[in-house]
Amino acid sequence: MCNILGLSNGHDANVSVVTSDGTRLLLELERIVRRKHAAGYVAPIVERALETSGLTLEAIDAVAVVPPIWPEAGYDWSIIGGSLPGNPSETTVGEIELLGHRKRAYFVPHHVAHASYSYFSAGVGRADVFTADAGGGQVDASFSRWSEGRLIEFIPLPELHIGSLWSVLASELFGDIFAAGKVMGLAAYGSANCVQELERAFRTSVDGLPGCRSAWQAGSVLGKGTGWRSARARNMAASLQEFTEQVSLEVVERLGRPERSDALCMGGGLALNGYLNTRLSTETAYRKFCFPAAVHDGGLSLGAALKTYVEVTRRHVAKPLSPFLGLSPDGTIDADSPFTDGSVLAAAELLRDGGVVAVCQGRAEAGPRALGHRSIIAGVDQPWVRDYLNSRVKDRESFRPVSPAILEDDAAAFLENKTHCNGEMTQIGRLSAEGLAR
Numbered sequence: 391m392c393n394i395l396g397l398s399n400g401h402d403a404n405v406s407v408v409t410s411d412g413t414r415l416l417l418e419l420e421r422i423v424r425r426k427h428a429a430g431y432v433a434p435i436v437e438r439a440l441e442t443s444g445l446t447l448e449a450i451d452a453v454a455v456v457p458p459i460w461p462e463a464g465y466d467w468s469i470i471g472g473s474l475p476g477n478p479s480e481t482t483v484g485e486i487e488l489l490g491h492r493k494r495a496y497f498v499p500h501h502v503a504h505a506s507y508s509y510f511s512a513g514v515g516r517a518d519v520f521t522a523d524a525g526g527g528q529v530d531a532s533f534s535r536w537s538e539g540r541l542i543e544f545i546p547l548p549e550l551h552i553g554s555l556w557s558v559l560a561s562e563l564f565g566d567i568f569a570a571g572k573v574m575g576l577a578a579y580g581s582a583n584c585v586q587e588l589e590r591a592f593r594t595s596v597d598g599l600p601g602c603r604s605a606w607q608a609g610s611v612l613g614k615g616t617g618w619r620s621a622r623a624r625n626m627a628a629s630l631q632e633f634t635e636q637v638s639l640e641v642v643e644r645l646g647r648p649e650r651s652d653a654l655c656m657g658g659g660l661a662l663n664g665y666l667n668t669r670l671s672t673e674t675a676y677r678k679f680c681f682p683a684a685v686h687d688g689g690l691s692l693g694a695a696l697k698t699y700v701e702v703t704r705r706h707v708a709k710p711l712s713p714f715l716g717l718s719p720d721g722t723i724d725a726d727s728p729f730t731d732g733s734v735l736a737a738a739e740l741l742r743d744g745g746v747v748a749v750c751q752g753r754a755e756a757g758p759r760a761l762g763h764r765s766i767i768a769g770v771d772q773p774w775v776r777d778y779l780n781s782r783v784k785d786r787e788s789f790r791p792v793s794p795a796i797l798e799d800d801a802a803a804f805l806e807n808k809t810h811c812n813g814e815m816t817q818i819g820r821l822s823a824e825g826l827a828r
């Protein structure tokens with residue numbers, strides 16, 4: 391029996407539990423304290439995670455720790471042996487004191503943890519993993535190779551800061567560095583006519599590898615004072631989307647080995663970009679792709695714990711990871727749905743009559759996407775529904791998207807290519823003419 395506890399105190403702080411009996415639990419601090427992107431002390435969710443898993447700290451064999459990117463926000467442990475990783479690829483082993491207990495600790499670098507979560511989510515033997523985010527680790531991007539649960543090669547990409555452009559543009563347009571998702575949504579309404587401008591300002595090349603200057607250092611992408619409602623803002627968002635896709639495809643083409651890999655995985659916050667993922671899945675030679683649900687920092691503790699579990703047990707089970715790793719409505723990790731035939735029928739009648747229904751069933755989603763366990767649903771045939779959801783229910787910008795849901799078996803009848811879809815809403819399916827007509 392082996393029990394691993396994962397900790398990440400940084401941005402989107404989170405805790406995870408991985409055990410030999412198959413328990414996989416991921417809890418984000420923001421869901422408990424009701425503050426988006428909460429960082430800092432995670433003691434309350436450590437106790438909740440252990441109790442829910444039927445464990446105590448004494449029963450934990452090792453703690454997988456991702457060094458906090460915002461140590462000033464606070465963290466619950468102190469090092470009493472060993473040291474933190476000195477480079478972005480090396481996991482170090484030491485000892486920590488955590489909530490009054492001395493525990494063996496594995497310190498897993500930020501982008502190794504990102505890559506690990508995505509690799510283990512795929513449930514394959516061999517995979518290539520591309521990670522990119524807006525900063526926080528010792529690098530902002532990496533490319534790695536994994537085989538049978540082991541990290542074989544880790545290539546830091548210290549000159550690639552593509553994620554920083556999204557955060558800086560989000561700050562300029564929405565006053566929020568964490569609003570990259572809004573910029574991705576806005577991109578769908580613009581024309582990519584500023585790509586050359588971005589190329590001139592940010593594009594670099596180092597040793598034949600594509601690079602991108604840091605927008606944090608440049609200080610600006612578009613400049614402040616351009617509201618998100620302007621055509622210039624929409625076009626810059628669309629251009630950044632195209633620029634990101636071009637750079638990312640070049641990285642994968644340059645470093646990827648599809649002939650020797652079972653899958654290509656994406657990790658880091660940039661992997662929440664469905665259009666990018668869709669291009670990677672249609673324009674590269676890999677046979678399988680994995681863009682899992684908690685690729686952002688909220689999945690770091692689980693990535694670190696899964697890697698540590700294999701290091702401790704020397705055992706890799708290639709089994710895809712569910713996106714439903716949170717708590718059930720009753721606070722357990724029981725996956726049973728509480729729905730009865732009567733409640734399903736009542737929801738169907740509400741939808742038919744133009745109602746909006748909140749769904750809460752089974753274990754909560756890991757990551758920011760609502761995937762049907764904690765979702766708001768409404769009839770797709772109601773023309774007012776998107777504006778109503780955005781303005782009245784979600785209190786957000788008018789352009790924010792909603793997603794139609796269809797049965798997987800019906801995908802071919804509605805979409806141009808159903809392989810563009812996955813259960814994590816991290817790829818894009820394009821509606822076919824026949825699907826639109828239906």
Ligand SMILES: [Fe+2]
Binds near residue numbers: 504525526659
């Ligand atoms: Fe990250």
